[in-house]
Amino acid sequence: MTDATPYTSAPLPVVIVDDHSIFRSGLRSDLDSGIRVLGEAATVDEAVALVTELQPRVVLLDVHLPGGRGGGGAEVIREAAPGAPNTLFLALSVSDAAEDVVSVIRAGARGYITKSASGAEVSHAARRVAEGDAVFSPKLAGFVLDAFGAVAGETAATTEELDRLSAREQQVMRLIARGYAYKEVAGSLFISPKTVETHVSAVLRKLQLSSRHELTAWALERKLL
Template sequence: MSPAPAIKVVLADDEHLVRSGFKVLLDLEDDISVVGEATTGVEACDLARTARPHVVLMDIRMPTLDGIRATARIAGTPGLEHVKVLILTTYDTDENVFDALQAGASGFLLKDAGPAELLHAIRVIAAGDALLAPRVTRRLIGQFAAQRRLAASAADRLSVLTDREREVLALVGRGMSNDEIGAALFLSPATARTHVGRAMTKLGARDRAQLVVIAFRTGLTTPDE
């Protein structure tokens, strides 16, 4: 049986030492391959098109084009739907993290995260899931979503969903996995995944991270839950 293809990663950070440290760590893993390094957001976008990585580790603060705008450009480029962006940030109170999730990032990680946490994040995002469990994600989304309600009412935004899909979306907003949602609603994990997929399609969400944003911004999930 042939081994699974390696997860291709692009490192986007203007600090050479940061990129070097990540590369040394990732090169030790049999299932991960660094296929390019970028020092600006523009270079990151170019590499996303040419190297076709599975994951881009994207620093927020970069010259020429910052990580948020670079993320939006990648997410909005036809043919790059499979390229997932993992935002790297130094501060867990960085409001830009919320903007990054809106722009199309699949999650974020603090730069001081341990090696195991970084490797886990890359594998989770490469598998097509969103990284919803870092220690600051829920607080950040709740904090900033409360300040940025959609102009349309929650009823208007969520009217395309069935009652069951609303229930599932609320639980996604609380950071639950498909297994946890299934247990809470007495559904199989496969059925829960189907409802999540349908909600994602109807709401035009790129991935689960954007579903979390929608759940908070429409008030379906609140920070104190």
């Protein structure tokens, strides 16, 4: 299974990890019918064991959790990822503190959204993460840039890399790197999803990248988003 595997024909299997049972039950009831909750965990240790056992596609993960060695959500990712290589992690937290955002992103989270999001928004974000997108609440963009060590301005090397891409490919690259799905990019640029796919393939080839996740990291490092 690859990062870009779409989950459109069957419910997306997820695990909810949060130490507040009332939040877990509320989130479970608010998720749409395209999401199937396999299980819930309340601590670092429970989460690592459950994710390894159930192998969900996406884990909806709180940042601050009891148990383990005190590393919270970031520790869950580091400990569970080796045993669940096809599982992706979406942080879902009340916190928008820079240190929390940076911690889970560096641990390997594919997204970070705040708990002010609705059930529909969480469901949509989970599906986007499952399809290989990186999803972040807009106000967290600066922290995400910091997490990838972005530097101000475009360097000469970056300019040279961008020159490899056509104007249209650059447009597609920025939208894809921001986490938009192919259909969303197509609608924004008034082209077909198939054309978007062709442009993405060309961008990855020209930049010598292998996935949309790598493209997002590449763009973040160069402060192109």
